[in-house]
Amino acid sequence: xxxxxxxxxxxxATYTVPGAHAHTHDHDHEHGHxxxxxxDHGHTHTHAPAEDPHAVLHAAMHGRTIALExxxxxxxxxxxxxNRGWFxxxxxxxxxxxxxxxxxxxxxxxxxxxxxxxxxxxxxxxxDQAGTNDAERxxxxxxxxxxxxxxxxxxxxxxxxxxxxxxxxxxxGSLVLIENVGNLICPALFDLGERAKxxxxxxxxxxxxxxxxxxxxxxxxxxxxxxxxxxxxxRFDVDRCIARAREVNPDIHVLQVSAETGQxxxxxxxxxxxxxxxxxxFAPT
Amino acid sequence: xxxxxxxxxxxxICAERAGTERVTCVRLEIGQLSAVLPDAVRFCFDICxxxxxxxxxxxxxxxxxxRALCRDCNGEVAMTQLFGRCRCGSANLRVIxxxxxKIREMELA
Numbered sequence: 094x095x096x097x098x099x100x101x102x103x104x105x106a107t108y109t110v111p112g113a114h115a116h117t118h119d120h121d122h123e124h125g126h127x128x129x130x131x132x133d134h135g136h137t138h139t140h141a142p143a144e145d146p147h148a149v150l151h152a153a154m155h156g157r158t159i160a161l162e163x164x165x166x167x168x169x170x171x172x173x174x175x176n177r178g179w180f181x182x183x184x185x186x187x188x189x190x191x192x193x194x195x196x197x198x199x200x201x202x203x204x205x206x207x208x209x210x211x212x213x214x215x216x217x218x219x220x221d222q223a224g225t226n227d228a229e230r231x232x233x234x235x236x237x238x239x240x241x242x243x244x245x246x247x248x249x250x251x252x253x254x255x256x257x258x259x260x261x262x263x264x265x266g267s268l269v270l271i272e273n274v275g276n277l278i279c280p281a282l283f284d285l286g287e288r289a290k291x292x293x294x295x296x297x298x299x300x301x302x303x304x305x306x307x308x309x310x311x312x313x314x315x316x317x318x319x320x321x322x323x324x325x326x327x328r329f330d331v332d333r334c335i336a337r338a339r340e341v342n343p344d345i346h347v348l349q350v351s352a353e354t355g356q357x358x359x360x361x362x363x364x365x366x367x368x369x370x371x372x373x374x375f376a377p378t
Numbered sequence: 379x380x381x382x383x384x385x386x387x388x389x390x391i392c393a394e395r396a397g398t399e400r401v402t403c404v405r406l407e408i409g410q411l412s413a414v415l416p417d418a419v420r421f422c423f424d425i426c427x428x429x430x431x432x433x434x435x436x437x438x439x440x441x442x443x444x445r446a447l448c449r450d451c452n453g454e455v456a457m458t459q460l461f462g463r464c465r466c467g468s469a470n471l472r473v474i475x476x477x478x479x480k481i482r483e484m485e486l487a
Contacts, residue, residue, distance in 0.1 A: 158403075158483050158484070159486060160482070160483045161391070161392075161482065161483055161484060162480065162481075162482060162483075163480065163481045164480055165387055165391070165481060304461065307460035308460065340469045341460060343449065343469065343471070
């Protein structure tokens with residue numbers, strides 16, 4: 094079982110490249126490393142404990158205490174760092190986009206791809222519990238995409254991203270946009286190895302979301318306030334939302350956009366260009 | 379209740395490290411800002427440990443209080459949630475303790 098959300102250990106995550114055949118892997122939480130080789134050979138592996146096995150044996154004989162000092166989420170963190178190194182080696186900018194369901198992440202990606210596809214190579218990883226609708230929408234833009242269905246899981250994990258990258262094989266210097274499962278809780282706790290986490294909040298939600306879900310807003314470097322074309326029709330207070338986000342995360346950058354009308358999108362594209370070029374980010378509101 | 383699955387993870391890590399030995403005590407460190415409730419972990423522990431080498435082990439939880447440093451006046455602030463305000467009025471805080479989610483040690487029989 095997943096250590097955060099209770100998703101089933103035996104539940105398989107599914108990887109689908111739209112237009113290609115479906116492909117299934119076990120969603121195994123017990124491995125501390127990624128596999129890049131087949132396990133078809135006829136013997137089993139023993140995974141050695143991280144501490145000296147003699148110490149365990151000695152302790153067993155004398156009733157001693159074993160210092161573990163182990164982060165409960167350590168396995169995912171190790172895999173995430175592997176991904177981070179992989180991206181750095183290829184000068185790939187990987188961004189982890191997170192939000193509640195329905196904030197407009199996929200629409201934001203569609204518009205971004207249309208605007209930028211002639212100036213950079215873009216790849217998309219779509220995370221959803223089920224279905225390939227989002228991947229089909231991205232595919233229609235002409236962008237390479239893989240759909241990860243987490244089954245009972247409510248977030249993407251580092252090993253899922255590693256497998257997705259093996260399939261997508263992004264070119265050096267490209268942009269990888271990861272659309273995480275719509276959920277403001279668990280995805281915040283699972284590092285994927287991305288350069289930055291980006292949270293999308295739409296003005297049809299409450300402007301108090303940052304203080305309701307502080308872990309998420311604290312983990313993110315950028316907050317995109319989406320659907321600003323609807324502001325005249327809703328009670329969402331942009332200033333209050335930003336103030337609350339800054340209470341949780343004083344360093345968070347904020348951009349206001351409408352993926353529907355295109356309003357405010359240019360600063361987001363500039364943010365992407367600067368990040369891709371490895372330049373420090375500016376901090377407008 | 380994500381504590382059930384967190385506790386499953388804790389038992390799995392301890393069982394993996396212990397091998398065939400019996401675990402008699404597990405000590406955790408759970409920060410008060412970690413979004414994990416110690417009482418809920420205690421509630422789940424015996425259920426998760428059942429049928430493993432961790433079954434029957436005593437669970438001890440050290441709760442680390444939340445602390446932050448004010449980035450404006452450099453004062454220390456006690457935190458009961460992930461955000462707050464310094465006595466100087468600033469909300470520009472850096473959390474320095476309270477987010478731990480760690481298995482400190484275990485005892486084998």
